[in-house]
Amino acid sequence: MAATSAFDLETALAERRRLHRYRTRLNTDAPAGRETVVDGRRYLNFCANDYLGLANHPDVVQALKQAADDIGVGSGASHLVCGHSRFHHALEEQLADATGRPRALLFSTGFMANLGVVGALLDKPDAVFEDKLNHASLIDAGLASGARFRRYLHNDADSLAAQLARADARRKLVITDGVFSMDGDAAPLAALCDVADAHDAWMMVDDAHGFGVLGEQGVGTPAAQQVAARIPVYMATLGKALGTFGAFVAGSEALIETLIQFARPYIYTTAMPPAVAAATLKSLAIMRTETWRREKLVALIAQFRRGAQAQGYTLMDSATPIQPLLIGDDAAALQLSGRLREQGVLVSAIRPPTVPDGTARLRVTLSAAHAPEDVDALLAALGEAPSSQD
Numbered sequence: 270m271a272a273t274s275a276f277d278l279e280t281a282l283a284e285r286r287r288l289h290r291y292r293t294r295l296n297t298d299a300p301a302g303r304e305t306v307v308d309g310r311r312y313l314n315f316c317a318n319d320y321l322g323l324a325n326h327p328d329v330v331q332a333l334k335q336a337a338d339d340i341g342v343g344s345g346a347s348h349l350v351c352g353h354s355r356f357h358h359a360l361e362e363q364l365a366d367a368t369g370r371p372r373a374l375l376f377s378t379g380f381m382a383n384l385g386v387v388g389a390l391l392d393k394p395d396a397v398f399e400d401k402l403n404h405a406s407l408i409d410a411g412l413a414s415g416a417r418f419r420r421y422l423h424n425d426a427d428s429l430a431a432q433l434a435r436a437d438a439r440r441k442l443v444i445t446d447g448v449f450s451m452d453g454d455a456a457p458l459a460a461l462c463d464v465a466d467a468h469d470a471w472m473m474v475d476d477a478h479g480f481g482v483l484g485e486q487g488v489g490t491p492a493a494q495q496v497a498a499r500i501p502v503y504m505a506t507l508g509k510a511l512g513t514f515g516a517f518v519a520g521s522e523a524l525i526e527t528l529i530q531f532a533r534p535y536i537y538t539t540a541m542p543p544a545v546a547a548a549t550l551k552s553l554a555i556m557r558t559e560t561w562r563r564e565k566l567v568a569l570i571a572q573f574r575r576g577a578q579a580q581g582y583t584l585m586d587s588a589t590p591i592q593p594l595l596i597g598d599d600a601a602a603l604q605l606s607g608r609l610r611e612q613g614v615l616v617s618a619i620r621p622p623t624v625p626d627g628t629a630r631l632r633v634t635l636s637a638a639h640a641p642e643d644v645d646a647l648l649a650a651l652g653e654a655p656s657s658q659d
């Protein structure tokens with residue numbers, strides 16, 4: 270074998286290890302929820318995105334089983350061929366109703382929804398403007414679209430305005446996360462909409478972490494901020510607060526028809542299993558009606574923030590179930606995550622390149638499935654903040 274090769278994979282892997290940025294996977298063996306099991310040991314779980322505790326809800330599980338009995342497992346084809354079942358269609362109608370928009374369209378994953386929307390709306394004569402901290406799928410979607418690609422400072426409407434003022438493009442699309450996945454803060458949507466309107470740009474919100482959690486009935490960040498009508502493109506996922514799998518885009522009749530005709534990640538892929546859509550119909554109904562889940566989350570969030578602050582941790586500006594503890598150093602974040610694990614508590618250390626250099630953090634996520642005693646146990650395991658952040 271050649272000693273040097275263009276595909277010298279080992280060197281890049283070794284470098285990632287040296288930087289304490291090597292990723293490994295846990296083999297879990299329990300339903301998502303307040304606990305998980307890894308290698309036969311039980312842990313309190315503070316790293317899932319199952320914010321409402323629906324991933325293992327008996328009615329959601331039952332809906333999946335019933336639909337599988339009725340219609341089988343695989344959808345058999347893409348939506349445009351013959352994979353679009355009555356369950357998919359009913360879910361789209363319910364998602365449109367929940368988000369107060371004429372129509373909604375299901376995608377197999379959030380990553381694909383973002384690639385699909387941006388790719389269908391933009392081309393070379395266009396420009397896309399993205400928050401610096403947008404999710405990787407939005408960044409990739411912007412780059413892949415071929416449009417001019419600009420990033421503005423995080424949650425900074427002035428920075429966006431400066432970028433838009435310099436832009437000369439056919440279509441201008443501004444994209445932001447509704448709630449930022451690694452920070453937990455929400456976008457200032459009214460201010461961003463004002464700037465977008467002034468420059469004849471469209472707004473798109475990826476609400477993967479807001480849908481189910483924020484707003485009356487959990488219908489999302491734009492509704493919570495009373496700007497839903499100003500955002501023509503609303504995207505959210507179903508694998509987080511809804512506890513199932515998949516994603517959707519909601520908007521006008523013309524937007525949805527455009528996606529059906531032109532969004533390649535919609536057209537050229539197999540439709541999600543119809544039983545997953547049936548399960549999501551159930552979790553969507555629970556999301557809208559069981560307000561106590563959001564109220565419980567609010568209480569758990571307040572409890573955690575009070576406790577972590579008292580123990581000397583640096584919290585981030587987050588009112589959502591994403592409650593990162595800023596550590597800074599990659600190795601220190603890993604070490605703290607390891608210490609928690611020894612005590613039976615799972616919290617993931619998030620390191621660059623997922624977050625900017627020097628901002629490694631423990632990403633604590635809370636769920637309505639947790640009890641106040643679980644948060645107490647997390648705080649006890651955390652102990653005082655490590656002195657390296659003094």
Ligand SMILES: *Cc1c(COP(=O)(O)O)cnc(C)c1O
Pocket residue numbers: 377378379380381404406446450475476477478506507508515516
């Ligand atoms: C998780 C996530 C996605 C991707 O959604 P999947 O359905 O998991 O592919 C997209 N955007 C944001 C902001 C996310 O957090």
